[in-house]
Each structure stands twice: as structure tokens, then as C-alpha cells.
Amino acid sequence: xxxxxxxxxxxxxxxxxxxxxxxxxxxxxxxxxxxxxxxxxxxxxxxxxxxxxxxxxxxxxxxxxxxxxxxxxxxxxxxxxxxxxxxxxxxxxxxxxxxxxxxxxxxxxxxxxxxxxxxxxxxxxxxxxxxxxxxxxxxxxxxxxxxxxxxxxxxxxxxxxxxxxxxxxxxxxxxxxxxxxxxxxxxxxxxxxxxxxxxxxxxxxxxxxxxxxxxxxxxxxxxxxxxxxxxxxxxxxxxxxxxxxxxxxxxxxxxxxxxxxxxxxxxxxxxxxxxxxxxxxxxxxxxxxxxxxxxxxxxxxxxxxxxxxxxxxxxxxxxxxxxxxxxxxxxxxxxxxxxxxxxxxxxxxxxxxxxxxxxxxxxxxxxxxxxxxxxxxxxxxxxxxxxxxxxxxxxxxxxxxxxxxxxxxxxxxxxxxxxxxxxxxxxxxxxxxxxxxxxxxxxxxxxxxxxxxxxxxxxxxxxxxxxxxxxxxxxxxxxxxxxxxxxxxxxxxxxxxx
Ligand code: GLN
Numbered sequence: 419x420x421x422x423x424x425x426x427x428x429x430x431x432x433x434x435x436x437x438x439x440x441x442x443x444x445x446x447x448x449x450x451x452x453x454x455x456x457x458x459x460x461x462x463x464x465x466x467x468x469x470x471x472x473x474x475x476x477x478x479x480x481x482x483x484x485x486x487x488x489x490x491x492x493x494x495x496x497x498x499x500x501x502x503x504x505x506x507x508x509x510x511x512x513x514x515x516x517x518x519x520x521x522x523x524x525x526x527x528x529x530x531x532x533x534x535x536x537x538x539x540x541x542x543x544x545x546x547x548x549x550x551x552x553x554x555x556x557x558x559x560x561x562x563x564x565x566x567x568x569x570x571x572x573x574x575x576x577x578x579x580x581x582x583x584x585x586x587x588x589x590x591x592x593x594x595x596x597x598x599x600x601x602x603x604x605x606x607x608x609x610x611x612x613x614x615x616x617x618x619x620x621x622x623x624x625x626x627x628x629x630x631x632x633x634x635x636x637x638x639x640x641x642x643x644x645x646x647x648x649x650x651x652x653x654x655x656x657x658x659x660x661x662x663x664x665x666x667x668x669x670x671x672x673x674x675x676x677x678x679x680x681x682x683x684x685x686x687x688x689x690x691x692x693x694x695x696x697x698x699x700x701x702x703x704x705x706x707x708x709x710x711x712x713x714x715x716x717x718x719x720x721x722x723x724x725x726x727x728x729x730x731x732x733x734x735x736x737x738x739x740x741x742x743x744x745x746x747x748x749x750x751x752x753x754x755x756x757x758x759x760x761x762x763x764x765x766x767x768x769x770x771x772x773x774x775x776x777x778x779x780x781x782x783x784x785x786x787x788x789x790x791x792x793x794x795x796x797x798x799x800x801x802x803x804x805x806x807x808x809x810x811x812x813x814x815x816x817x818x819x820x821x822x823x824x825x826x827x828x829x830x831x832x833x834x835x836x837x838x839x840x841x842x843x844x845x846x847x848x849x850x851x852x853x854x855x856x857x858x859x860x861x862x863x864x865x866x867x868x869x870x871x872x873x874x875x876x877x878x879x880x881x882x883x884x885x886x887x888x889x890x891x892x893x894x895x896x897x898x899x900x901x902x903x904x905x906x907x908x909x910x911x912x913x914x915x916x
Contacts, residue, residue, distance in 0.1 A: 422447040423584040424912055427493045427641040430587060434481070434492050441474035441481075441492030445536045448494045452538060452585045455911070459561045461570075461580040462539045463499050464506050470494060470536035477534040488533035490644055495530060496589040498577050499540035500547055501632070502621045503527055506537075510623050511555035512545045514778025515755035524621020525656065526590060526632055526649045533648055538586055541576030545780045546746065547597055547625045549573050550852040553843055554782045562605060563911045564877055568836040571601030577635045578605040584912040588645055589635040594625045595734055596832075596856025598633050599868035603831035603880020606870040606907035608642045608897070610634045611856075613887050614863030615660040617646070618653035626741035627658075629734075629860040638906055639869060639897045643667035646890065662888060670891035671898035678898040682716030685824040686896070689884075691727040692829035692855045700874020705830045708871045708881050711903040712828075722820045722827060726812040727858050733813070734857045735850060736793050736806035743790030746783065749775065785846065814862045821886045826896055829855050831868035831880030855882060865890045869897045871904040878907055 422444050425433065433439045449467050456462050477492040497503065500510045502520035509515045523531065530537065544554035552560045552575030562570040563583035570579040574591035578601035581589050591598035593611035602609025610633040617632045624630060634645040650664035672678050688709065693702060713719050751757040751774030758773040759765050779787070793802035820827055832852055842848040859866035864887050868880035881900055885893035 423451045424908075425587065426638045427490060427587040427636065428638075428644060430493050431490055441477045441536065442471060444492065445470050445474040445494050445538065448538055448586050452580075455583055455585060458566065459563060459579050459583060460558050461541055461560050461576045461583065461585060462496070463509060463511065463542050463557055463576070465539040466506055466537060469505055470538045473531070473534060473536040477536075480534070488648070490648055491534035493535055493588060494538045494586050495535045496538055496541050496577060496580050496586045497527065498543055498574050498589070498591050500543060500592055500623045501527060501590060502623065503537070503540070506540055508540065508623065509557075510546045511543045511557055512778065512780070512783070513556045513756065514749050514774065518755045520621070522621065525618035525653045527621065529649055535588070541574070541580055541589060543576055544573035545783050546623070546742075547573040547592055547594055548742070548782050548786055550596070550600055550849050551837075551842065552576065553839065554780055556780055559839060562836045563909045564605065565836065568838055568877070569604070571604040571832075571836065573597040574601045574635065578602055578607050578609065581605070581607045581635050581637060582909050582912075587637065588641060590632055590649070591635045592622055592625075592630055592632050593856075593860065594629045595738060595860050596853040598635060599856050599866060599880065599882060600832045600852055602635065602868040603870075604836040604878060606878030606909060608634070608636045608639055608867065608869055610642050610646060610867040611859060611865060612646055612650060612890055613660070613865045615658050616662075616664070616865070616890060617650045618656040618659050620653055620655040624745040626738040627745065628741060629738060631860070639894060639901045640668060640671045642867070643671050643894050660888070665891045667891055667894050670894045679715045679902040681712060681896070681899050684717040684826075684896065686712060686717045686719050687722035687820055687824035687827045688719060689727065689827050689829045690721050690723045691725070696851065696854070697830060697833045698835065698874065700835065701830050701833065701879050704872045704874055704879040705881060708900060708904055709828070712899070715899060715903060720824060722824060724816040724820060724858070726809060726816045729809045730813050730858045730861055731850065731854055733806040733809035734853070734861060736802050737810065737861075739786040739790030740794050740803050741790070742786045743794065746787055749778065751775070782846075810861045813858050817858070817862045817864060817886070825885075826892060827884040829882045829884070831855060831882040835874055835877035835879060859884055863887055865893050867893055867897055869900045869904075870907045871900065873907070
């Protein structure tokens with residue numbers, strides 16, 4: 419059997435069911451690999467060896483006793499450090515939360531615990547999920563296992579690097595403007611943003627509530643489907659949670675009549691606005707290769723015009739900071755985390771808040787709070803926030819028109835492959851442009867995912883699939899075909915072990 423840390427989640431689940439390995443063995447292998455690699459990659463901010471092994475031992479005992487177990491029971495998982503957990507600190511990679519431990523578990527965490535998946539730790543991220551490179555973490559950047567001088571994407575770089583490097587087969591991320599999909603693209607992993615409301619946000623520390631969505635980070639499409647089935651579905655604790663059942667996503671991965679890659683009758687639209695200038699040649703080449711393969715597999719391909727996508731990035735960078743400025747008001751030095759008193763002068767509530775926020779938040783977070791406060795202020799609200807909301811509606815209409823003509827849309831996930839550390843840190847605008855292809859899905863609430871489709875100059879390229887709201891199963895079906903046609907990627911760090 420291949421090294422345990424190179425197997426997919428579903429392969430591990432089978433091996434455990436058939437008695438070829440145990441959860442304690444698998445979890446130990448992951449924890450050992452995390453110990454061996456984390457100093458180099460900085461993918462984890464917290465590691466819970468004892469907690470993970472206790473869960474693993476319990477699952478093994480339950481299995482031995484013949485108890486009915488969840489299909490993924492015993493498979494280790496990591497959580498982005500903005501999902502609250504009762505037994506580990508939750509930092510959002512910010513200094514402001516200090517060593518705060520939440521008094522409750524996020525709904526996704528409750529579901530993971532109930533299903534018996536050992537939680538090995540919490541992963542690094544851009545502070546409060548703001549960024550595209552994980553360079554905004556207060557605890558240092560995560561390194562891309564494909565090339566340790568390059569970024570792993572962001573904000574969920576820790577989860578993506580952990581999965582790509584074989585530290586863990588499954589992880590969760592959160593996607594407000596691309597933070598699951600863009601790291602997926604640049605690390606050669608699968609990253610899914612489900613339909614808005616498809617996965618509970620209860621216990622996800624909010625960045626921009628109308629855009630945030632939790633989703634799977636995995637090495638294969640089938641693993642992502644299995645994980646979304648586990649975490650998805652209605653949650654009365656989240657008022658924006660959909661009533662729909664999660665659906666048969668794992669089944670959808672294999673439903674083509676002649677195997678997954680039979681796409682006859684599937685109408686796919688290439689988004690005209692998400693290609694061309696600004697996209698690297700290598701990215702466009704792999705995208706074109708994939709489109710040719712999909713065509714050969716029976717899909718019809720047309721180009722679809724989504725004219726308002728040209729304004730999506732601008733609208734996002736008004737709506738998102740507006741919500742950020744409101745959501746982050748709760749970090750005030752009184753309720754959670756650190757408290758810093760002013761060095762001189764009276765210790766009033768307002769001055770403690772100011773000193774705490776000045777010391778606790780990093781530059782990018784401050785930039786967005788200031789921007790958001792400005793766009794919501796009297797006199798500017800209509801010009802900025804109001805206009806952005808109108809653009810949001812126009813983007814939604816572009817999608818609605820597109821989905822009258824095609825079953826799903828496709829595009830590159832990100833305009834470039836992984837870039838070098840420091841390349842974009844002095845230019846927020848250049849950093850924001852990484853999300854040009856991922857943001858429209860968040861503005862519209864539709865499901866979208868990134869699947870690896872090969873390399874450009876030795877670095878992974880991601881292919882994005884966008885489906886109508888609540889059609890996550892259709893998105894998975896297409897993703898399964900893409901994976902079967904293009905193969906999965908294994909980073910050199912993992913290949914060494916095989
Ligand atoms: N990179 C985007 C941003 O900086 C998206 C972040 C996210 O999805 N959390 O806002």
C-alpha cells in the first residue's frame with residue numbers, strides 16, 4: 419500500500435473499513451508528517467495531537483465493536499483558523515484575538531466531530547481572510563509546497579498547502595472572494611465554494627457575511643463531494659442557511675453514461691471577460707487544452723458575454739470592506755482577545771478600543787476597515803456602497819442570462835500561477851487582481867470550484883467551473899469529468915514519498 423499520507427480520503431476510508439489500517443495509524447502518519455514539515459511550510463497555527471488521536475482511538479474502538487459509522491469516520495481533517503473550536507484557540511491569524519478560545523463549536527465542527535473525523539489542527543491564513551497570498555498572516559506566511567519561495571495563495575493558503583503537501587487529506591476553507599479556489603489553483607488541489615447558504619456559517623468568524631462561504635479543500639473531486647455532503651445541509655443556527663437537502667454529490671461525480679468523462683449534451687460557456695489580457699500564457703494554454711478535452715468528451719462549448727464582470731472586482735472591493743468594517747467592530751479590547759491600554763492619558767473605553775485595534779490589527783485589515791467606514795458614511799453611501807450593490811445585481815443578471823444558454827460556465831481560476839513572496843505586497847491593487855475570476859461567483863451566491871489541470875512552468879494551473887445556485891451536483895459532475903480527462907497533480911514533496 420502507498421504511504422498513508424499519499425492516499426485520498428475515500429481510499430483511506432476504504433482501507434479502514436476493510437481492516438487494512440486504522441484511524442490511529444492514519445492520524446499518526448498525518449501528525450508525524452505535520453511535525454516533519456510544518457517548520458518549513460508554516461501551514462498550521464495549532465496542532466492537536468492528543469485530541470486527534472483520542473478521536474481516532476474512539477473511531478477504531480467503535481468500528482471494532484461493529485457500530486454504524488459515517489463513511490468518512492476516522493479520516494483526519496484540518497480547519498482554517500477562522501472556524502471556532504472549543505478545544506483549540508481560534509486566531510484568524512491575527513494578534514487581536516490573542517489566545518482566545520471560543521465557548522462553542524462552529525456547526526461544521528460539530529458535524530465533523532459527530533462523524534468521527536480527527537481534527538489535527540488549525541491552518542494559517544491571511545489575517546481575517548483578507549488577502550490572496552497568506553502573506554498577511556500575523557504569524558508569518560505559509561510556503562507553497564510546489565516551490566517554497568512562492569505563495570500558496572490566499573487567504574486559505576494554510577489549508578491548501580497542508581492538503582497539497584500530504585499533511586492531511588481533507589481541510590476546510592472559507593471563500594469570500596476566492597480564498598478556497600485561488601489557493602486550490604496555485605497548489606494543485608481541489609477547492610470548492612458551495613452555493614451561498616449550502617453550508618452553515620455559524621461559528622465562521624465573519625469577514626463579509628453576504629459573501630462568505632465554507633467549503634472543502636481536497637486532492638480529488640470525489641473527496642470534496644464527500645466532505646461537502648458531510649458539512650452541508652440546513653442549519654437552524656444560520657439564518658441564511660438553505661432548507662435544501664445537500665443532495666447526492668458523490669454520485670454526481672460518476673454519473674456520465676459512459677463514465678465520468680462522457681459529457682454529451684453538456685453545454686459549457688467560456689466567459690469572454692475571464693481570459694485574455696492579464697492572464698499568463700501558461701494559464702491560458704492549459705485552459706485551452708482542457709476546453710479541447712471537454713469538447714472531445716462531448717460537451718458543446720460556446721463563448722458567453724458577461725459584460726458586467728468588468729465591474730465585479732470594483733464592486734467587491736466596496737461591498738466587502740463595508741461589511742468588514744461592521745463585522746470587525748466587535749474586536750474592541752473588551753469582549754475577546756487582547757486589551758491594550760493607551761500609553762498616556764485617561765483610560766476611557768474609546769481610547770482602549772483605539773489602542774487595542776491599533777496594536778492588534780495588521781495593515782490590510784486596517785485599510786479595509788477605513789475603506790469600508792468611508793463607503794458607508796453619509797454623503798458617500800449612495801455613490802459607493804449603493805452603486806456597488808447595483809453592480810452586484812447586474813452581475814447576478816449576467817449569470818442568469820448565461821445560464822439560460824448554457825448548463826455551466828468555465829474560466830481559469832486565477833490569472834497567474836503561484837508568484838514569489840513579496841512580489842505584490844507593496845501594491846494592493848495587483849494583489850486584488852488575483853481574484854478577478856473568482857469574485858463574480860461570491861457576488862451572485864452561485865457554486866464554483868477549482869480543479870487542477872496540469873502545470874505551466876512546473877507550477878499548478880486551476881480550472882474554474884461555475885454552476886447555477888443549488889446546482890452543486892452539476893458542478894461536481896463536470897469537475898469529475900475534468901479530473902478524469904486531465905488527471906490529478908502530486909507535488910514534488912509528496913512524490914518523494916511514494
Ligand atoms: N483575496 C480576496 C480578498 O482579499 C478574497 C478573500 C477571501 O475569499 N476570504 O478579499
